[in-house]
Every structure is written in C-alpha cells, then in structure tokens.
Amino acid sequence: MEKVVFAYSGGLDTSVMIRWLIEKYDVDVVTVTVDVGQQEDLKAIEEKALKVGASRHYSIDARKEFAEKFLWASVKANALYQGKYPLSTALSRPLIASKLVEVARKEKAEAIAHGCTGRGNDQVRFEVSLKALAPEMKIIAPVREWNLSREMEIAYAREKGIPIPVKDKPYSIDQNLWGRSVECGPLDDPAVEPPEDAFEWTVQPEKAPDTPQYITLGFDNGVPVALNGREMEAVKLIEELNSLAGRHGVGRIDHVEDRTVGLKTREVYECPAALTLIEAHRDLEKLTLTRSELTFKHLVDLEWTWLVYSGLWVDPLRRELEAFIEESQKGVTGEVKIKLFKGSLSVVGRKALTRDLSLTTRRLAEAIDQTLAKGFIEHWGLQAVARSLGKTEEDR
Ligand code: ARG
Numbered sequence: 001m002e003k004v005v006f007a008y009s010g011g012l013d014t015s016v017m018i019r020w021l022i023e024k025y026d027v028d029v030v031t032v033t034v035d036v037g038q039q040e041d042l043k044a045i046e047e048k049a050l051k052v053g054a055s056r057h058y059s060i061d062a063r064k065e066f067a068e069k070f071l072w073a074s075v076k077a078n079a080l081y082q083g084k085y086p087l088s089t090a091l092s093r094p095l096i097a098s099k100l101v102e103v104a105r106k107e108k109a110e111a112i113a114h115g116c117t118g119r120g121n122d123q124v125r126f127e128v129s130l131k132a133l134a135p136e137m138k139i140i141a142p143v144r145e146w147n148l149s150r151e152m153e154i155a156y157a158r159e160k161g162i163p164i165p166v167k168d169k170p171y172s173i174d175q176n177l178w179g180r181s182v183e184c185g186p187l188d189d190p191a192v193e194p195p196e197d198a199f200e201w202t203v204q205p206e207k208a209p210d211t212p213q214y215i216t217l218g219f220d221n222g223v224p225v226a227l228n229g230r231e232m233e234a235v236k237l238i239e240e241l242n243s244l245a246g247r248h249g250v251g252r253i254d255h256v257e258d259r260t261v262g263l264k265t266r267e268v269y270e271c272p273a274a275l276t277l278i279e280a281h282r283d284l285e286k287l288t289l290t291r292s293e294l295t296f297k298h299l300v301d302l303e304w305t306w307l308v309y310s311g312l313w314v315d316p317l318r319r320e321l322e323a324f325i326e327e328s329q330k331g332v333t334g335e336v337k338i339k340l341f342k343g344s345l346s347v348v349g350r351k352a353l354t355r356d357l358s359l360t361t362r363r364l365a366e367a368i369d370q371t372l373a374k375g376f377i378e379h380w381g382l383q384a385v386a387r388s389l390g391k392t393e394e395d396r
Helices: 012-025 042-052 063-076 088-106 122-133 142-146 150-160 234-247 272-288 291-309 316-328 357-366 372-380 382-389
Strands: 003-007 028-035 056-061 111-113 138-140 172-176 179-183 213-220 223-227 252-258 264-270 334-341 344-352
Touching: 003 012, 003 088, 012 028, 012 042, 012 142, 012 150, 028 042, 028 088, 042 056, 056 088, 063 088, 063 223, 063 234, 063 272, 063 316, 088 111, 088 122, 088 172, 088 179, 088 291, 122 138, 213 234, 213 272, 223 234, 223 272, 234 272, 272 291, 272 334, 272 344, 272 357, 291 316, 372 382
Parallel strands: 003 028, 003 111, 028 056, 111 138
Antiparallel strands: 172 179, 179 264, 213 223, 213 334, 252 264, 334 344
16 A cells, blocks of 8 residues: 545644554555635645645635535435434535545545544444445544544654644534534533533523524525525525524534434534524425425435435435425525524524415415315314214223
C-alpha cells in the first residue's frame, strides 16, 4: 500500500491519526475535508494537515449539493428519527464518502481511512457507502484498530509535536448546515440536564427575546424556496433560518436514541433550521394531501428516515421510496407562518397556493344536502353499533 485518502476534520483525533497512519503503514496520507457547512476555517485546516504530515490536502465545498440533494430530500420526507432527530450527521456521511472515493480514484490510492469509533453509527454509514461505491478500496479505521484514550492521544500529540487545542470542551461535536450533534462528557448521564456550554447555536430559552417573532416559509412542490417572502438559495435559507430560530432558543433536542449498533444513548442536538422547516412542511402537507396519502406517506417517511439513519443511503429502496415521495409533493406549494418564542416553535398559519383541500372539501360539502349525513352515519357506525348491542361480560 502506498497511498491512503483520509477524512480529516482538523481536530485533535484526526490530526493524531495522520501521524499514526504514516508510522504504522508507511504510506502517503492525502487528507480530505468536505465542507458541509461546519463553519470551520478550511485554510487553517489545510495548513494543519500539511504540517502534521499529509502529503497533499483537498478542501471540497459540497454545501450546495448537501443542501439541495440531501437536506431537501429529508424535508420532503419529514425525516425525524424516533420523532426527534433530523439526521443532521447521518445525512452528511454518504456525501462525504462519495467525495473520498472521488479523491481516492484521482490519487490512485489503495485505501480510505476515517476517524470514527467502533461504537457509533458513523462508521456504519461511511463504510456501507464506501463499499458500495468503491468495492476495490481497503478501509482503515484507526480509532477502532488503535483503541486510544483521550489521555494517550494527548501524550502522543505532545511527543510528535502535533498542536493541541487549548480550550477543549469535553464533548464530541459534529457540525454541518443541518445541525450540531453533541455527545460525551457530562451528557453521557441521561439523568442530568445538559450544561449550558453544550450549546452554541441556540440561546438559552429563558434568555431569548421577550417578544415573539413571526416568520414565513415558502415551499414549491415540497421544496423550501423563500424566507419571509424573499426567494432564497438553499444554503443561504438554511443559514439564515439557523440564526433566526437559534436567537429565540429554538432547535434544542435532548433525546434518548437507539443507535444502529444497539446502544441506547443520550444525544443532544441543535437543529434550528431543520426543526422549523420540517414542522412547516409537515403542516403544509396537511392542507394539500388527502388523509389516505398522509397516512401512507407517514409510513414511507419512517422507512426513508430509518434507511438514512442506519447507513443504508445506498440501498435501492431509498430511491424507490423517493419516487413515491416526489410524486406526493406535486402541489405541496404555499406559505407557512411560524411564531418563534422563548424556545418554542409554533405554526400559526398556512396558505396553500395551488391546492387547498380544506377550501375545496368545504365547497363541495356545501353542495351536499345536509340531511344525507344522517344516512352516512348509520352505515359508518354499523359494526361498532352491532358489537355494542351484542355486548358480553368480556366486552365491558
Ligand atoms: N447520534 C447521532 C448520529 O448517529 C450523532 C453522531 C454524532 N457524531 C459525532 N462524531 N459526534 O447521527
């Protein structure tokens, strides 16, 4: 093996791993940082990678692709894993994997390495995607192989002259446009309220402004296209909404989550834009889809969400489900009015522009002779009434 392509974040863990890969495998390490909106200094990351020993570095801006291809698909699917988590980390993994493969092919590397641990979902997501996209490529997971503790890592970094961040929070953080995932340290105990320093994108709800703020979100066939009446490109819309909602303390999630690998863990997230957009989208669907469509689509949404969460982005079922979702979104067009206030997010108004079933069903109903409803009720309740007539002791 001569060359390894490595997913580099710029943090201490992955910095230490660059050096470890070089020493253990005697290879060239080519680092890749994919910008999915993590708001880090890419130039500084590149300099650090080269300083620590990478032979070459790639910075890839994938924000637009991430937003339009991955995040908008998740809005259309109302994707909230276990009713809570908007998949912010999960959605980025297959995209990052595809960029790693692109670089690995270009560089004629024999292996791809990532910095995930052996206890989480991210290793599953990366590796399933990598295997599907580039079956010929070897996969290396230094954290799993090396089994390094934080203290050993710091000692190793010191020995090798790898810069150690001064103010290091006790959390494992993953950030992108769709949210911030915070794990570890004091959060591991599900009984303890998350300390305030776990949050960065949202203000403490009690410190949020004393007056509510109203915003509107515009959708075109299920896709978010406007904020407060202004048409906006995907990345900008998400960024603006993150800061707008975050300022009102909206977007905090404290969740007990079932990981793909079986663990049940406490997870903390900040996802202001994701929660707001999904809530608004779901509301607009209520006005535009029939009850049968809503009921069935909910099952499809759950399955889509599970595939993405569990690392099966590449499963053909995901695309097949999307074919249904896409068809269902025709006409999910309109505007939703939202009130943001001290950590709460409420839909307070919605207007469908091309199809409003509340309006049209009411109109049709006006033309029906009201006395006919009496007959409908007799038929509708037939089985329930029949059972209650023949009631036995067990039924009571
Ligand atoms: N539990 C979340 C997920 O599986 C968040 C993972 C966060 N990753 C991290 N490296 N901190 O999607």
